[in-house]
Every structure is written in C-alpha cells, then in structure tokens.
Amino acid sequence: MKAIILSKKEKGNQFTYTELPLPSLNEGEVLVQTKAIGINPIDLKTKNGKGIYPMLQNENPLILGWELSGVVTQSRSEKFAEGEEVFGLINFPGHGQTYAEYVASPATDLVKKPSNCSHFxxxxxxLAALTAYQSLVHLGGLKSGQKILIHAASGGVGHFAVQIAKHLGAYVAGTSSEKNKEFVLGLGADKHLDYKTDELEKEHKxxxxxxxxxxxxxxxxSIPLIKKGGTLISIPSGKNEAVEEKADRNGIKGLKFTVQSDENNMNVIASYLQQGILKPHISKIVEFDAMEDAHVQIASGHTVGKVIVRL
Ligand SMILES: NC(=O)c1ccc[n+]([C@@H]2O[C@H](COP(=O)([O-])OP(=O)(O)OC[C@H]3O[C@@H](n4cnc5c(N)ncnc54)[C@H](OP(=O)(O)O)[C@@H]3O)[C@@H](O)[C@H]2O)c1
Incomplete structure (x- = not known):
C-alpha cells in the first residue's frame, strides 16, 4: 500500500512516499481502506517535532494522521463487517497512522458513516468535532441559556463548536477577522467579534x-469577559501554559484539555451528522500525492472549516 512516512532529515522531519505491506490486525481491530483524511494543526506540530512527536519518535515507520473515513476490508471485531463505511479519530493521542491507503484501527475508535454524508x-x-464536543459538554458543562464566546469560530474546531453550542441552546459569540464574519453568523452564531479590532475589549463582561x-x-x-466563577477552556498546547494560574487570579476556572478518541462521543457526533445538526465546512480538498499542500494551507492559520486529503 501507499503510505507517507515521516523521516528525520538534515532540514528537519520530512515526508517520504513509500510502499508498505498491509498492516496486520490485532483482535478487536479492523482494516480500513482510506477514502478521505482530515488534516489538523496537530499534524503540523507533530511533523515539526512538537505535538505528539515526543511520544512517537521511536516508531518505525512513523506515519502521521489521526482522522479518516473509509471502508472496512478486513475485520477482527464483531462491531464491523467487511464493506461497512466507517469514520473516526484513531488512537488519539497516540499513533493514528492515517496517512496511508490502509489503516488498522481499534473498532472502538470508529463509528458507522451516516448515509447522508460523503467520506470527505x-x-x-x-478530531475537530470531538474536540468541540468534549470541551463544551464534558469540560464546560455548557447548558441551555448560558453565554459562550468561541475564538476562531471560522476554524476547524470553532465552526463545530458554534453549531454544537447553538444546538445545546446557548447564546453564542464567535471571533474571526471581518472577512469571515458572514461565515460565522451563517453557522448560527448570535454575534460576531473581530479579533483585529477592540470589539473584544468593548464586549459585555x-x-x-x-x-x-x-x-x-x-x-x-478573554479573562475580563468571563463572569466570576465562569470557565476559560484553552486548547492550543504550547500556547496556554499559564491559563490555570491566570484564571485563578481572576476568580474564574482555567482548564487545559486534550481530545481523546472515544466511541460514545463519536456516536453522538455521527447522530448529529445524520440529523443535520452538524454540517462540516470543507474549504479545500487535496490529492494524497500533494499532502504538503494541505500542510501549507493549515500552516496559514487562516483556514475556514476543514482541509481534506482524498485517496
Ligand atoms: N487540545 C486539543 O485536544 C486540540 C484539539 C484540536 C485542536 N487543537 C488546537 O486548537 C487550535 C485551533 O485548531 P483549529 O483546527 O480550529 O485551527 P484552524 O482551523 O487552523 O483555525 C483557523 C482559523 O483561526 C482564525 N484565527 C486566526 N487567528 C485568530 C485570532 N487571533 N483570533 C481569532 N481567530 C483567529 C482564522 O480566521 P481569520 O482567517 O478570519 O483570521 C481561521 O478561520 C490549534 O492550535 C490546534 O492545534 C487542540
């Protein structure tokens, strides 16, 4: 099978396209023929020696990628039979290995793909939808009638967070630059705030x-905008070290968080997709042979919604 492995080179970690044997399956795993891979900022961080890289650096071969949609071609699990269409977040945080034509995955990390949506x-x-769901529901305990502000509401995580928060009955404000204002309001946000202006400083507290x-x-x-006893959830690892301490000093709760592969939560995401509660926005589809282009897009820091790689 075709796969992209990450190798240490003089100029830093580089992608190499290669042929590998099909992965063998452990009990409880399925082999998935990859149809579409989602690309996330954590892929770039890990490629550049940060993110999950310290955990994976001794893997050989090291294959990046954690989210996919595809078709089961072999099964050692009662959960899925050959031919079933599945999607999910594989082994996160760990070795997902989705940058390949075939991927061995614990059946528990996958759910059935809803019939009303494409592999893309x-x-x-x-990953981004689970992050939004786990942070809002499990960490934040977001309830109907509460007020939430979602930063980068036009991005991968943010555009799902807006939709989930609205579904849960919250009042939602979202930030982005002016060019993405209509996109953010179109997701259902009640209010848009342009982070490039002083609109955040003028907002209700x-x-x-x-x-x-x-x-x-x-x-x-963000801290001055949160009422006493409220919660600041911060997810960008490497840029949020001080959040707990800063929040504590201001009488609010500061929480860091890492998304986890989770069967029950993926079932909720699948049912949201099936019911049309969640609608992913895909701004770019890239061929597998052009993986570097997908990384360049994410590295811009200005992706709207998601970038997908097609196989
Ligand atoms: N802890 C975890 O488990 C976890 C899980 C998922 C993601 N993350 C992290 O969360 C971060 C966001 O991920 P993502 O996939 O949502 O990123 P993304 O899709 O690349 O975010 C891009 C969006 O950010 C907006 N943006 C850029 N600078 C901004 C600013 N200063 N204020 C508000 N919006 C801004 C851009 O809008 P404009 O073009 O309008 O500026 C763009 O639409 C990354 O650091 C990622 O690694 C962590």
Missing part, C-alpha cells in the same frame, strides 16, 4: 464560558 464530510467531522483556540494574548483578552 465524515473525515472532516472527527458576562460570559459563562470562553473556548480559547488561539492561546497567548487571546487568554489575556
């Missing part, structure tokens, strides 16, 4: 929850 849409609605997907200065700009 399903792959898009894995009564949010129950802020979801920070940016880190650094965005943490400092």
């Amino acid at each position: 849409e399903a792959a898009a609605t894995s 009564d949010y129950d929850i802020v979801l920070d997907t940016i880190g650094g200065n965005t943490i400092d700009r």
Whole structure:
C-alpha cells in the first residue's frame, strides 16, 4: 500500500512516499481502506517535532494522521463487517497512522458513516468535532441559556463548536477577522467579534464560558469577559501554559484539555451528522500525492472549516 512516512532529515522531519505491506490486525481491530483524511494543526506540530512527536519518535515507520473515513476490508471485531463505511479519530493521542491507503484501527475508535454524508464530510467531522464536543459538554458543562464566546469560530474546531453550542441552546459569540464574519453568523452564531479590532475589549463582561483556540494574548483578552466563577477552556498546547494560574487570579476556572478518541462521543457526533445538526465546512480538498499542500494551507492559520486529503 501507499503510505507517507515521516523521516528525520538534515532540514528537519520530512515526508517520504513509500510502499508498505498491509498492516496486520490485532483482535478487536479492523482494516480500513482510506477514502478521505482530515488534516489538523496537530499534524503540523507533530511533523515539526512538537505535538505528539515526543511520544512517537521511536516508531518505525512513523506515519502521521489521526482522522479518516473509509471502508472496512478486513475485520477482527464483531462491531464491523467487511464493506461497512466507517469514520473516526484513531488512537488519539497516540499513533493514528492515517496517512496511508490502509489503516488498522481499534473498532472502538470508529463509528458507522451516516448515509447522508460523503467520506470527505465524515473525515472532516472527527478530531475537530470531538474536540468541540468534549470541551463544551464534558469540560464546560455548557447548558441551555448560558453565554459562550468561541475564538476562531471560522476554524476547524470553532465552526463545530458554534453549531454544537447553538444546538445545546446557548447564546453564542464567535471571533474571526471581518472577512469571515458572514461565515460565522451563517453557522448560527448570535454575534460576531473581530479579533483585529477592540470589539473584544468593548464586549459585555458576562460570559459563562470562553473556548480559547488561539492561546497567548487571546487568554489575556478573554479573562475580563468571563463572569466570576465562569470557565476559560484553552486548547492550543504550547500556547496556554499559564491559563490555570491566570484564571485563578481572576476568580474564574482555567482548564487545559486534550481530545481523546472515544466511541460514545463519536456516536453522538455521527447522530448529529445524520440529523443535520452538524454540517462540516470543507474549504479545500487535496490529492494524497500533494499532502504538503494541505500542510501549507493549515500552516496559514487562516483556514475556514476543514482541509481534506482524498485517496
Ligand atoms: N487540545 C486539543 O485536544 C486540540 C484539539 C484540536 C485542536 N487543537 C488546537 O486548537 C487550535 C485551533 O485548531 P483549529 O483546527 O480550529 O485551527 P484552524 O482551523 O487552523 O483555525 C483557523 C482559523 O483561526 C482564525 N484565527 C486566526 N487567528 C485568530 C485570532 N487571533 N483570533 C481569532 N481567530 C483567529 C482564522 O480566521 P481569520 O482567517 O478570519 O483570521 C481561521 O478561520 C490549534 O492550535 C490546534 O492545534 C487542540
């Protein structure tokens, strides 16, 4: 099978396209023929020696990627039979290995692809959608009637977070630059705030929850907007070290968080897709042979929705 392996080179970690034997299956695993892969900022961080790289550096071969949609071609699990269409977040945080034509996955990390969505849409609605769901529901305990501010509401995580928060009955404000204002409001957000202006500083100071997907200065700009006892959830690893301490000093709760592969949560995401509650926005589809182009797009920091790689 075709796969992209990550190799240490003089100029840093590089992709190499190669042929590998099909992965063998352990009990409880299925072999999936990949149809679409979702690309995320964690892929870039890990390629560049950060993110999950310290955990994976001794893997040989090291294959990046964690989210996919595809077709089961072999099964050592009672959950799926050959021919079933599945999608999910594989072995996160760990060795997902989705940058390949075939991927061995624990059956528990996958769910059935809803019939009303494509492989592209399903792959898009894995890591970022689970992150939004787990941070809002499990960490934040977001309830109907509460006020939430979602940073980078036009991005991968943010555009799902807006849709989930609205579905849960919250009042939702979202940040992006002016060019993505209509996109954010179109997701259902009640209010848009342009992070490039002083609109954040002028905003009401009564949010129950802020979801920070940016880190650094965005943490400092968010704290004054949260009511006493409220919650700041910050997800960009490497840019949110001080969040707990800064929040504590201001009488709010600061939480860091890492998404986890989770069967029950993926079932909720699949049912949201099936019911049309979640609609992924795919702004770019790239061929497998052009993986580097997908990484360049994510590296811009200005992707709208998701970037997908097609096989
Ligand atoms: N902890 C975890 O488990 C976890 C899980 C998933 C993601 N993450 C992290 O969360 C971060 C976001 O991921 P993502 O996939 O959502 O990223 P993304 O899709 O690349 O985000 C791009 C979006 O960010 C907006 N943006 C850029 N700078 C901004 C700013 N200063 N304020 C507000 N919006 C801004 C851009 O809008 P404009 O073009 O309008 O500027 C763009 O639409 C990454 O650091 C990622 O690694 C962590």
